[in-house]
Amino acid sequence: MGVVLLALGGTISVPGRGRGARLSGAEITAAVPGLTELGVPLDVRDVQAVPGGSLTFAQFLDVVAIASRAVAEGADGVVVTQGTDSLEETAFLADLVWPHEAPFVLTGAMRQPAMAGADGPANVLAAVRVATAPEARGAGALVVLNDEVHAARWVRKTHSTSTATFASPNTGPLGHIVEGRVRMLLIPPRHEPLPAGPDRKRLEDARVALHVVTLDDDGDRLQGLEATHRGLVVAGFGVGHVPGALAPRLGALAEHMPVVLTSRTGSGPVLRHTYSAPGSETDLRRRGLIDSGFLDPYKARVLLRLLLAAGAGRDDIAEAFALRG
Known part of the structure; x- marks a missing residue:
């Protein structure tokens, strides 16, 4: 079935000063060079159009529920684009409740699309590669930016503006995207998921x-x-x-x-x-x-x-x- 991409808000969706509303998921993916050439069917959906800093537990658990249904219906993996402010927390929240072998991949951007050197397109391309990589199956929720793959359990946002802000100080990244290939160096241990839908x-x-x-x-x-x-x-x-x-x-x-x-x-x-x-x-x-x-x-x-x-x-x-x- 390919990949379901769930677009939230955040820098990756901000077109620039004075340029109106946020970009839709379709507009974000349309600006990614090489995405079509991957040959991966994409089901792009817009959900929870809010900045990363305004997300709530309940909202993100709803996103996880949408992703879970998509995998149950045959999706090979899920990509979520969101603001990076809370990404290290939402990633861990997803990881704690994610019951599937299919990868749950979170990504975003540190530079707006209209800025020189915007990193969103490269991050989306890398995230889709990871979401379809057999090597990433069973790894739970993953954070993919700057051509690095990080475990939700370990990743931290370590710098306010750098495109290399996401790091895993205790372990380093789980893998890298090299010449378009996902190279996983290790897979973290998984535990029984917690209930995904608390009252x-x-x-x-x-x-x-x-x-x-x-x-x-x-x-x-x-x-x-x-x-x-x-x-x-x-x-x-x-x-x-x-x-x-x-x-x-x-x-x-x-x-x-x-x-x-x-x-x-x-x-x-x-x-x-x-x-x-x-x-x-x-x-x-x-x-x-x-x-x-x-x-x-x-x-x-x-x-x-x-x-x-x-x-x-x-x-x-x-x-x-x-x-x-």
């Missing part, structure tokens, strides 16, 4: 806060959080540390909701039992915090919210982070 009311209610720890942080902004949120992700210093004065507040919150400890550094894991001072990872785990392993704060928040929406209890959440972190 929308439960999803809405499963609010998860993210608190980035900073110098001299006393946790004042966390007061009353247990009344407004169901979970908390803490982006701690280094290997998972917080000021000693903040530790009791986090422990008190952990009595009311799951509190997940991550690192704000951008790569590397939180530790479990190397340091023992107040506010250390050992102290925080003793107070009931759940360690995220290698999951960064943004990915941890996605996983925690899906788990809460599915009705998972604290032990199930801890087990899920131990498996996926």
Whole structure:
């Protein structure tokens, strides 16, 4: 059946200053040199015409549902074009629930189509190649930009403007597109997918806060959080540390909701039992915090919210982070 391409919004669809509404999926694909020559049938659909920064969990889960139906009806793979602001989070959201062998490929652009050196066409061409590549089957959700293939689990947006912004600091890319050929170097392990269609009311209610720890942080902004949120992700210093004065507040919150400890550094894991001072990872785990392993704060928040929406209890959440972190 070929590839279903689902076009959202974002830079890849912005025609330029003063040039009206966003480009449609058909207009985006029409501007891709060499796409027709691939000989891949394309079913292009416009969905969720919003910038990447305005996407919601519910909206993107609807996109995943459309993609899943397309694969069930015979599509070989799916490409989603969207804004890059939230792409590292939507990719992981898709990866957590994607049940198919067919690749789910996300791409976008850092330069608008009218700019010199616009990268959108090359990224779309590469994404379609990956979506049809036998080597990419079974790899889950993939992010393809700059002729690199990244696992949704590891990819990060690391620069505000560079066309090479997407990187996987802990692992490097899974593969590359070289002379039009998809060269996969490794395939990440897959886990049982989470429920793809949580009840929308439960999803809405499963609010998860993210608190980035900073110098001299006393946790004042966390007061009353247990009344407004169901979970908390803490982006701690280094290997998972917080000021000693903040530790009791986090422990008190952990009595009311799951509190997940991550690192704000951008790569590397939180530790479990190397340091023992107040506010250390050992102290925080003793107070009931759940360690995220290698999951960064943004990915941890996605996983925690899906788990809460599915009705998972604290032990199930801890087990899920131990498996996926």
